[in-house]
Amino acid sequence: MRNLRLQFENECYPVWIGVRCVDEIMSNLRELSASSYHMITDSTVSQLHAGVLYERLSAQAVASLWVVGNGESCKCLGTVENLAQKMVQDGIDRSSVIVAVGGGVIGNLAGLIAALLFRGIRLVHVPTTLIAAADSVASLKQAVNLSxxxxxxxxxxKPTAVLIDINFLRTLPATQIRSGMYEIIKNALTVATENIPLLEKGLKPDANYSDTEFMAIVEAGLFAKQKVMKDDKRERKEALVFEYGHTVGHAIELAAEGRVPHGEAVGLGMIVAAEVASRLGRLSEADRSLHYQLLRRNGLTVRLPVGVTVAALMALLRTDNKRGYLSARTDQVVMILLDGLGVPAGPVGRPLMLVDASLIQSCIEDCLTGIKEIAVEGGFQ
Structure with a gap:
């Protein structure tokens, strides 16, 4: 396995990446010498990967497998409390290790439980989705949703370690691979512009990437996060740029009630962010157009998901988790915008802008509902 080290200010942890490397994953877990291992996964990943990992681990150490339902609906405080109660009854202690096997939802659930039990025990990520492997594991943030x-x-x-087997990504449906690639596109547009030519040539709408390509994609994602977070481990300053597209994206994801993958929602959010910046005179036509080009090459349909209304999105934007960074009126929303590729708008060190809600609503209606056609690449989108 290839070993990387992610450094976030004074915090550092290893990321091991390989292909068909379950033996190495087991070896890394055993080296932690935990009093017990508590593997958290969802019902789908339990059948695909976690069950096999658990059988291997439990043959050599004290281990338990905890399975939750699929999707964002399980990413809530109720699930955290339920799992924590069961783990305490099962004998978890301060020397135990929690192992998250799954995507971003499982990583956040497991991370928050690890942070809270005994005021913090060890956490290991074994990501099984591209979006988790290339993006969400490169963070100290652990969180769940409210309605x-x-x-x-x-x-x-902080995780103790991240263990990635690229082969796990082979069981992902194309929609989930594309979901991860939207975050890679976001990173390229915001901080890793050197990757834009590679994406222009290498994006595949069918999401059929080789092991070598997957390895390069995952490392590109991790290095992009490292580039900024090495000086901002709590993602409250320069690293806020990684929330690009997430303001409207999170609202779409919640309003769709789990029917839209996170990355796809963020892709739609980036379209809106680019349009807002363009109408404010901050983003050039060429850069706005590039958003559409890259996102469409990754298979994005530039329309709101069925059943998601503009009114629902505008209501959700009022509770976006970036509230409080800036003093905003009730008719304003805090957003990350770009002045150019790799050039965040706003003050140095805190790339946030206040945007009138009416402008955001207009951009959502024009770009994502078909009310008004937006010219792109000499045609219309």
């Missing part, structure tokens, strides 16, 4: 908004309850907790 009013995403990631409103959480804290910071």
């Amino acid at each position: 009013l908004g995403k990631n409103l309850l959480g804290c910071f907790h």
Whole structure:
């Protein structure tokens, strides 16, 4: 396995990446010498990967497998409390290790439980989705949702290690691979512009990537996060740029009630953010157009999901988790915008802008509902 080290200010942890490397994953877990291992996964990943990992682990150490339902609906405080109660009854202690096997939802659930039990125990990520492997594991943030908004309850907790088997990504449906690629596109537009030519040539709408390509994609995602977070481990300053597209994206994801993958929602959010910046005279026509080009090459349908209304999105935007960074009126929303590729708008060190809600609503209606056609690449989108 290839070993990377992610450094976030004074916090550092290893990321091991390989292909068909279950033996190495088991070896890394055993080296932690935990009093017990508590593997958290969902019902789908339990059948695909976690069950096999658990059988291997439990043959050599004290281990328990905890399975939750699929999707964002399980990413709530009720699930955290239920699992924590069961783990305490099962004998978890301060020397135990929690192992998150799954995507971003499982990583956040497991991370928050690890942070809260005994005021913090060890956490290991074994990501099984592209979006988790290339993006969400490169963070100290652990959080769950409220009905009013995403990631409103959480804290910071450093993983002990991240163990990635690229082969796990082979069981993902194309929609989930594309979901991860939207975050890679976001990173390229905001901080890693050197990757834009590679994406222009290498994006595949069918999401059929080789092991070598997957390895490069995952490392590109991790290095992009590292580039900024090395000086901002709590993602409250320069690293806020990684929330690009997430303001409207999170609202779409919540309003769709789990029917839209996170990355796809963020892709739609980036379209709106680019349009807002363009109408404010901050983003050039060429850069706005590039958003459409890259996102469409990754298979994005530039329309609101069926059943998601503009009114629902505008209501959810009022509880976005970036509230409080800036003093905003009730008719304003805090957003991350770009002045150019790799050039965040706003003050140095805190790339946030106040945007009139009416402008955001107009952009959503014009770009994502078909009310008004938006010219792109000499035609219309």
